[in-house]
Amino acid sequence: MLSVALTLLVAATAPALADAPMSYLTGYGPRAHPVTALTWGLLAISVAVMVIMTVLVVLAVLRRGRPRIVVDADGRLPVDHPAGGVNWIVIGIAATSIALLGSLIWTMAVLARVAAPPTEAGLTLEVTGHQWWWQVRYTDAEKPSRVFVTANEIHIPVNTPVRIRLRSDDVIHSFWVPALGGKMDVIPGQTNETWIEADKPGSYPGRCAEYCGVQHANMAFSVIAQSEDDFQRWWDHELAAPPSPANDIVASGQRLFQVRCGACHAIRGTGAGGIYGPDLSHLMDRDALAAGALPNTPAHLAGWVADPQGSKPGNQMPYLALPGPELGKIGAYLQTLD
Numbered sequence: 001m002l003s004v005a006l007t008l009l010v011a012a013t014a015p016a017l018a019d020a021p022m023s024y025l026t027g028y029g030p031r032a033h034p035v036t037a038l039t040w041g042l043l044a045i046s047v048a049v050m051v052i053m054t055v056l057v058v059l060a061v062l063r064r065g066r067p068r069i070v071v072d073a074d075g076r077l078p079v080d081h082p083a084g085g086v087n088w089i090v091i092g093i094a095a096t097s098i099a100l101l102g103s104l105i106w107t108m109a110v111l112a113r114v115a116a117p118p119t120e121a122g123l124t125l126e127v128t129g130h131q132w133w134w135q136v137r138y139t140d141a142e143k144p145s146r147v148f149v150t151a152n153e154i155h156i157p158v159n160t161p162v163r164i165r166l167r168s169d170d171v172i173h174s175f176w177v178p179a180l181g182g183k184m185d186v187i188p189g190q191t192n193e194t195w196i197e198a199d200k201p202g203s204y205p206g207r208c209a210e211y212c213g214v215q216h217a218n219m220a221f222s223v224i225a226q227s228e229d230d231f232q233r234w235w236d237h238e239l240a241a242p243p244s245p246a247n248d249i250v251a252s253g254q255r256l257f258q259v260r261c262g263a264c265h266a267i268r269g270t271g272a273g274g275i276y277g278p279d280l281s282h283l284m285d286r287d288a289l290a291a292g293a294l295p296n297t298p299a300h301l302a303g304w305v306a307d308p309q310g311s312k313p314g315n316q317m318p319y320l321a322l323p324g325p326e327l328g329k330i331g332a333y334l335q336t337l338d
Helices: 003-013 032-064 085-114 228-239 250-258 296-305 324-334
Strands: 123-130 134-140 148-151 153-157 162-168 173-176 182-188 192-196 202-208 220-226
Touching: 032 085, 123 153, 123 182, 123 192, 134 153, 134 324, 148 228, 153 228, 162 182, 182 192, 220 228, 250 324, 296 324
Parallel strands: 123 162, 153 220
Antiparallel strands: 123 134, 134 148, 162 192, 173 182, 173 202, 202 220
């Protein structure tokens, strides 16, 4: 009953729009609510234990007062066996055992509850961890033509369980969206599965939760929950190729991008078909650059292309030493990718 009450309390106090900071103390979905309730419950038990122990220690000190040391004729201290000490030990062990057993049972019940979604997953995503960004592949078993790849932003429909298949392209990572559920390790040579579900629209920040190298702290992503209609419109938009260049500068930027950057990056409908870096087909629809390291603004975009190591040292994007005119044209082209 306590877990149910805490789950309902957490769900009721969550804001209607979940543009939440990265916190594990509030959940937004059937997987997150039991975990959040367990977190608050174990925190309450821990605080209660600390308060009880502090009170008992203070009472013991006040009750005993300053001990008067009396030695015998040979200068030896007497051995004192105060009454009642064993009873306190028995009571303490019993209370601790009950608390630990209750916590264990509650934890196992929550783990069993969140191990699989309550209904069949309505969407399956394949997420690959790279140093230091996330590749997201949207699958459709019935219509392979609707499969596409994006990066660092995961869009999902609300109230729909989403199965996520995780793999790593290099080292061990960990996929974690605190507001939507627990962590799952991303291990080279192995496919792990997890699932998420959001019950409210909003943007939920996520991180790699396993140290994976110098830019581990800048391996962020976002899960954006939308209504079913908005999600389908977003999916249709992602499948479309970006607009054709509107002028000579943008057309020149597209050609330069294909020559300079197309071996690593892909843009649908163009000659750029690289697989080593993020797909940039709709780059300007994203809120951030470099897996959350920079806001997606024209100035930051130009700085990122000009000197990626200056913004995110150690990443796999090389320094191309682009001349100013080429940099300007590529930047103008990239800004049309919405």
